[in-house]
Amino acid sequence: MIDNNKVVDLLREIPDPSTGKDIVTGRRISNLRVEGNNILFTLMANTMDEKTKAQLNSNIYAKLKNEYPDAEIHIHMNRVSNQELKDLGGSLPQIKNIIAVASGKGGVGKSTISVNTAIALSQMGYRVGLIDADLYGPSIPTMLGLKGQRPGVKKVYGKDKLIPIEKYGIHTMSIGFIVDEEQAVILRGPRLSGVIKQFITETIWPELDYLVVDLPPGTGDIQLTLVQTVPVTGGLIVTTPQDVAIADAVKAMNMFMMDNIKIPIIGVVENMSWFTPAELPDSQYFIFGKGGGQKLVDKSRSCLIAQVPLVQGLRESGDSGIPAAYDKEHPLYTTFMEMAQKLAQEVSKRNQNMAPTKQVQLKT
Ligand SMILES: Nc1ncnc2c1ncn2[C@@H]1O[C@H](COP(=O)(O)OP(=O)(O)OP(=O)(O)O)[C@@H](O)[C@H]1O
Ligand SMILES: [Mg+2]
Incomplete structure (x- = not known):
């Protein structure tokens, strides 16, 4: 007597060649049936090369057969096209939402916002990953207190896959874990794209509700590679309030909204909105002007996710590797928790009202 559940358990022991997770979790198996002595199911395998497919089959x-030597096994290879499979979630079907954090100008606080968003979402109970896609100047290792750490490597069907590093409840990958920061700057064009693809397709990401991607400033190779490698759920734009930052931020935002990219803007975070000295916690000095975040919101018809004041303790928490969102005593703890709540709300609205993003196909 062949037990259906036992078959599923056995299949759970077989790693998926692209993610390293098992093929059941990786949604490779569908239409599983047991009829008498026959085990029948569909195997979604058409994104694999022939050799991997054959190896998976024989595994x-x-x-x-080891458990049921007399069973007849019927594996139906599915006929979903590669494009359809990509639309179903591309190379990361186990990840529900991918949020790209972008800005026009450098130094406006993308990495600070990315780290604290990721940690705050995880504090709320979501499963969260964070990719440091700033290959020119990775700052996530410092901000998470992970400098000098190396990711694990696991062989899956003969190929080395990276295992993200876990800290403060989130899973993270950065070029800073692979090469020394000083060396990162020598990466150029195709190598940059290669590393971004590696972080997505050759890294064993667990099942996640959110994958936050911290981008470098502007609209370059890294941004374009990201949107072509994986369907990005939405963009989160970070800006400071002054006009020069806005002009650049609009360019970054427009890249997402281009006709052939079509990634919705989830919202805007205005950072360094005002300065509040520690000794005068109730006063606000608008050092960089006012209203910039709202201007971007109007242009993108999105939502102001948060205004984050300039607080010396935030710079310090970034440098010390203990993010504000992980420290209940930090003056910005509540700001970041509210930011993450608002983001989660807007993402769920987006998912209710719009079709999933399609992986971008750019003609080159
Ligand atoms: N609201 C804030 N209050 C105080 N310091 C802040 C604030 N936001 C960011 N910083 C500090 O400003 C610096 C730049 O921030 P961050 O690295 O997050 O910017 P970025 O946009 O990611 O920069 P880059 O373009 O270089 O990647 C960091 O030292 C950070 O700690
Ligand atoms: Mg940064």
Whole structure:
């Protein structure tokens, strides 16, 4: 007597060649049936090369035959096109939402906002990953207190896959874990794209509700590679309030909204909105002017996710590797928790009202 549940358990022991997770979690198996002595199912395998496909097939046979030597095993290879599979979630079907954090200008606080958003979402109970896609100047290792750490490596069907590093409840990958920061700057064009693809397709990401991607400033190779490698759920734009920052931020925002990219803007975070000295916690000095975040919101018809004041303790928490969102005593703890709540609300609205993003196909 062949037990359906037992078959599923056996299949769970077989790693998925693209993610390293098991093929059941990786949603490779569908229409599983047991009829008498027959085990039948569909295997979604058409994004794999022939060799990997054959190897996976024989692993499945061996595993099932070992438990049920007399069973007849019928594996139906699915006929979904590569494009359809990509639309179903591309190379990261186990990840529900991918949020790209972008800005026009450098130094406006993208990395600070990315780290604290990721941690605040995880404090709320979501499963969260964070990619440091700033290959020119990775700052996530410092901000998470992970400098000098190396990611794990696991062989899956003969290929080395990276294992993200876990800290403060989030899973993270950065070029800073692979090369020394000083060396990162020598990466150029195709190598940059290669590393971004590696962080997405050759990294074993667990099941996640949110993957936050911290981008470098502007609209370059890294941004374009990201949107072509994975369907990005939405963009989160970070800006400071002054006009020069806005002009650049509009360019970054427009890239997402271009006709052939079509990634919705989830919202805007205005950072360094005002300065509040520690000794005068109730006063606000508008050092960089006012209203910039709202201007971007109007242009993108999105939502002001948060205004984050300039607080010396935030710079300090970034440098010390203990993010504000992980420290209940930090003056910005509540600001960041509210920011993450608002973001989650806007993402769920987006998912209710709009079709999933399609992976961008750019003609080059
Ligand atoms: N609201 C804030 N209050 C105080 N310091 C801040 C604030 N936001 C960011 N900083 C500090 O400003 C510096 C730049 O921030 P961050 O690295 O997050 O910017 P970025 O946009 O990611 O920069 P880059 O373009 O270089 O990647 C950091 O030292 C950070 O700690
Ligand atoms: Mg940064």
